[in-house]
Amino acid sequence: MSQLCPINKCARTSRGLCDCCQKNLCLQHLSEHNALLVAELNPFTDEINALGNRLSTLNIQNITSNHHQKLQQWRDDCFKKINYFFERKCQEIDQLINEKIEQHRKQLNEISLKIADRINAQETTRKDIDSLNSSIAHLKTEMNKIEQICFTIDTRPLVIDDSFVVIQKTTEHEIDLSTLWRAYRTIDRPEDSFLSLADNDQHLLLHLNPNLCLFDREMNKVNQVLWNQLDIQDMCWSSTLDQFIVLGRKTIFLISENTMSINEVKAIREGDWLSCTCSDTVLFVSTNELGSSIVEFALVPTMKSIKKWKSPITCTKDNYIDGIVYKNENLALMIMNDIKKSLRIELRSASNLDYIWSIPLDVTCVKTIPFRCCALTCNEWLIVDYETEQMLQITKDGEIKTILHYYPRPYRATLFEGNKLVIVTTDSVLLHSIQ
Template identity: 25%
Template sequence: MEWMKKVKMAADRAREEVRDIVAEPKKQLKRITDDVRPRMAEEDFVEYDLNRWMDEIKQLTVDIKAMSSTLVIEGGDECEWKRLLKVRKMEHQSLVSKSPQRSEKGANEEKQLDFNKLKDRSQRQIKVYRSDYAIGASNTNLLCRGDRDTLCLTDRTGHKTNTLWWNGGNIWDICWSSFLDRFLILTKRTLHSLNVQTSEVTQIKQVSDKNRADFYRCTCSNQTTLVCFNKKGSVVEEWDMSGEWKMMRRWQPPVSCQQNEWIGDIRFSIDGSQLGVTVWVDGRYNQFHVRDRSMNILNNITFPSSKSGYRLICLPNGQWLTHEHENKELHIIGRDGKLEQTLTYNTCVWRAALLRRCLVIRTDDNELCFQDL
């Protein structure tokens, strides 16, 4: 009778694995639907979006049709009851990637942002909490502090879509993870995730060693998160988000930065192939670096000295936007790390985030300004 129980347990486990695999296309369809509906309602899409949605639907159709051939039940020769029945999903060739020219063309069309529109007064402004300056954006939401005890989600029109309770203290950085479908929220000693759909905030990491430097900045691409620490000779750690947030690599001076330098900001490029990093030495210089994934510097630009370093966001076509909060200048930098354009905004810029084609600017007078580009 004991062997029958073990067979049943193995069968139940296999059944659950099959259910997980079969449910995956449903999750993908919901993700596509959640992306399409609000943008269709606002008529906020271009040809590239239509092409991308069609490609995703085609790929989903292929996945569903291939489902019957992707489930394989394996039996072992040895009687290892936990592996008596093993379900695995076989890979099948994607049929969507056969039209790269159309996708490339559409991507280029989407990437044209008109930064000269920053000379115009912002179409919308909202007041925000005065003590926290961090903001972060997904394709549909902007996240910032609402007041002392709340987080605020807004859409690109500046309309508040949700207000969430927050008691985690001051926020140093916010970034969006498409891999997790969540915001990552970084404080001095903790890293949290925010599920926008359920409003659930979960603590992921905590600095437990009181002698260790505080968290400072974070950025993510696919399953990778980078976190840098607030100290001279800043250290950068790479964490894998796919499992238990295992640290994969750790860069220290002189690779992360020079021993006398601070990292002011760090961001993955839009495709995750490069890194933008700003460093500074107080009273001497500020620099922007384009780096590869191993932290090797590919190119750099030197800016005038600033007390707290330059802030940084990535732009859709491999460009970067950098600024520092003591003046009104915004610098547009190309993928090759060369300065392309410098603009003067109408007030000092403390933080910036790109919400699709809308640049949201956090000013020094406690406002979020929404600038359509």
């Protein structure tokens, strides 16, 4: 016996089973359901076209420039070592000849003194004359040999195989901070050192009063420069500029990784800054005020302001943006409510500040020290909570993954080289190895 179409007010006989709703529908409603499904294909076409356009406009040079720079640095270092070796061997040859010349100069002086003695005394013998004549003849022979000196130099070709430079695809793996190992390296922080830190693949930048200090991957100090400016609000690394950016309260400084030179960006004196972060093209800076703004600065060809996001797009008038961190086209914002003294983390799109997710945190903000977070692998985040002496690992979907109690009290953290966690505490900087 046939049955009616289950759609409300439809008196037609059902003719087939619809896959999407598992109902026996009439031909008209089957056709409508099919049209709706087909309509859902159109956005896919638009997305594929957009992805295709994005792929066709990718700048290979921009993507690979940082890696090319590393190879260039390796080549320059090799050239320096070869040149140093070459100079050392040239000096070795010169030294051998100089030693021979000095030996003959001493002999020449000795003969000259003997002759002078005989002349002053106005007395000599045939034996003296013969001896002097023999000595001079021998010295002439030896000096002739100097001009004809030759060396046997054995060289071997410099063999460079592929193991000298290994290029591997990096595969991010999720970090599990619940099994964080004990710190294996500790650096003392002098009193009045600023808390901020920044890193790239090679080096870590810290302020250890009174200097800005550069450390290598094992936390060995490799360079430093006296910091005689005012407060340091935040730091970040720009791969585009190939320099560290140090954020003062009113000014922005560029720090050369190679020379540690400090250069103020004099064109930028717009406001009271609090936090900063970098993408490949833009420096994002949050302002130190209620209803914080986010200012975008183009990095090249010169650093200049290109956009300013204001409240309420950034946050409401009773909020501060304590920290801002860029990763994979997104911005993580640490937002503190000045009235409730509450704290939350929000993830926004870096291009338009569209809201993605938010997590309220069980923290009462008593002190005036800004709360910060750092990016982890797999689009996860780490919040440093100095009030409760905790660190919170947040998943890419905005869920609390791990709560790690940490002592001494943590204030700042960064993931260094992908498998090291650097944590700034009250009076020390600790380096952890992570899995």
